[in-house]
Amino acid sequence: MKKILKFVYIFFMIGLESLGNMSAVMVILEENLIKKNKLVEEEDIIDAVTLSRIGPGAITANAVAYLGNKIAGFWGGVLATICYTIAPLMVMVAIYGFLEKALKFSFVQSALKGCLIYICIIFLKSTIEMGKGVLKNKFCIAIYLIAVLIELIFKVSCIWIVAGALIIGIIKVFFLKKKKSQLYLPYIDIIK
Amino acid sequence: MTLIKLFFEFLKIGAFSFGGGMATLPYVYEMAERTGWIEETGITNILAVSQVTPGPLACNIGTIVGMNAQGIWGAIIANIAFVIPAICFMGISYRLIKKIENNGIASEVIKVVRAAALAMLVTSSITLFKSAFFTDNYSINFKCILLGLGIYVGTKYNKLSTIQLMLISSIIGGIIMV
Numbered sequence: 001m002k003k004i005l006k007f008v009y010i011f012f013m014i015g016l017e018s019l020g021n022m023s024a025v026m027v028i029l030e031e032n033l034i035k036k037n038k039l040v041e042e043e044d045i046i047d048a049v050t051l052s053r054i055g056p057g058a059i060t061a062n063a064v065a066y067l068g069n070k071i072a073g074f075w076g077g078v079l080a081t082i083c084y085t086i087a088p089l090m091v092m093v094a095i096y097g098f099l100e101k102a103l104k105f106s107f108v109q110s111a112l113k114g115c116l117i118y119i120c121i122i123f124l125k126s127t128i129e130m131g132k133g134v135l136k137n138k139f140c141i142a143i144y145l146i147a148v149l150i151e152l153i154f155k156v157s158c159i160w161i162v163a164g165a166l167i168i169g170i171i172k173v174f175f176l177k178k179k180k181s182q183l184y185l186p187y188i189d190i191i192k
Numbered sequence: 193m194t195l196i197k198l199f200f201e202f203l204k205i206g207a208f209s210f211g212g213g214m215a216t217l218p219y220v221y222e223m224a225e226r227t228g229w230i231e232e233t234g235i236t237n238i239l240a241v242s243q244v245t246p247g248p249l250a251c252n253i254g255t256i257v258g259m260n261a262q263g264i265w266g267a268i269i270a271n272i273a274f275v276i277p278a279i280c281f282m283g284i285s286y287r288l289i290k291k292i293e294n295n296g297i298a299s300e301v302i303k304v305v306r307a308a309a310l311a312m313l314v315t316s317s318i319t320l321f322k323s324a325f326f327t328d329n330y331s332i333n334f335k336c337i338l339l340g341l342g343i344y345v346g347t348k349y350n351k352l353s354t355i356q357l358m359l360i361s362s363i364i365g366g367i368i369m370v
Binding site: 015016017018019022023024026043046047049050051052056057058059060061062065066069070074077078081084085087088089091092093095096107108110111112113114115116117118119121122123125127131134135139140141145146147148151159161162165166168169170172173 | 206207208209210216244245246247248249250251252255256259264267268271272274275277278279281282283285286289297300301302303304305306307308309310311312313314315316317320321323324325336339340343344347355357358361362363364365366368369
């Protein structure tokens with residue numbers, strides 16, 4: 001019971017803190033799930049983000065559903081997503097009446113900018129962490145750079161990037177297998 | 193009756209909008225025209241507002257449209273309907289990933305896909321950085337950079353929680369940039 005309450009609390013807080021777009025929310029997920037509670041790993045967050053871009057609906061809600069699945073199975077996913085949406089719902093209902101007026105104050109706007117800068121800094125830190133985990137060999141670094149270039153120049157949809165990486169990965173695995181077997185042959189000759 | 197209609201409208205948006213918050217907008221505009229639950233200016237206002245409120249854009253739209261249509265229960269129903277497809281899709285795809293993860297070949301492929309995913313993440317954050325550190329006419333905002341450096345040093349040496357740090361930086365930002 002205590003575990004369930006903690007789970008609810010964690011995802012409620014994630015919902016409350018999740019300002020901005022996916023990159024910002026990813027930071028919040030990392031802070032809460034990896035650094036504070038050690039429930040998932042870096043790779044899980046990357047998988048969650050990738051899959052949730054492909055899937056339908058809000059990206060951040062998808063990512064939360066995936067991570068909930070990872071931590072506590074299907075019902076974990078259901079509970080996590082519901083907890084995640086409750087906090088924004090409450091905030092939105094509370095400020096329903098006077099929100100548009102509040103936005104006109106310049107203090108509010110620059111305060112929001114301060115918040116955004118904080119998110120940027122944390123984002124930088126956590127992407128560097130992720131990069132250390134993911135970009136372990138030259139091949140992955142090459143794929144990373146190519147994907148960045150393609151994304152910047154052609155602005156293609158993320159589905160095509162993922163599909164392309166998938167195909168390249170499959171080709172690479174089979175290509176390397178052949179290479180390895182060729183490498184082993186001389187050794188076998190020596191032993192003989 | 194309105195609640196049921198609201199439920200199915202948002203279920204549809206949740207299931208067919210691929211590509212995140214902005215991809216839901218065409219459906220929302222179409223729905224607004226058909227049902228009259230919200231006006232076009234209302235949607236534009238939500239777009240501005242949802243930059244500063246927690247939660248995904250689509251959920252915020254759901255809350256406002258639901259509130260307009262049927263009060264608080266409308267908001268709750270719209271939110272639930274919107275996340276049902278996400279829960280189902282992720283539940284299934286998580287199991288699929290689990291199945292192939294321990295396979296040697298598949299895990300090699302997944303490593304490559306992860307590298308590309310990281311690239312997507314980095315490029316998608318460009319707009320975030322642009323709106324944080326640059327002014328509207330593409331010159332660098334030095335106050336923001338200064339605040340950024342301050343925050344970097346601050347996060348290195350103390351153990352405050354995310355929400356506390358967020359509050360502190362927004363207050364400082366509000367004071368120095370007014």
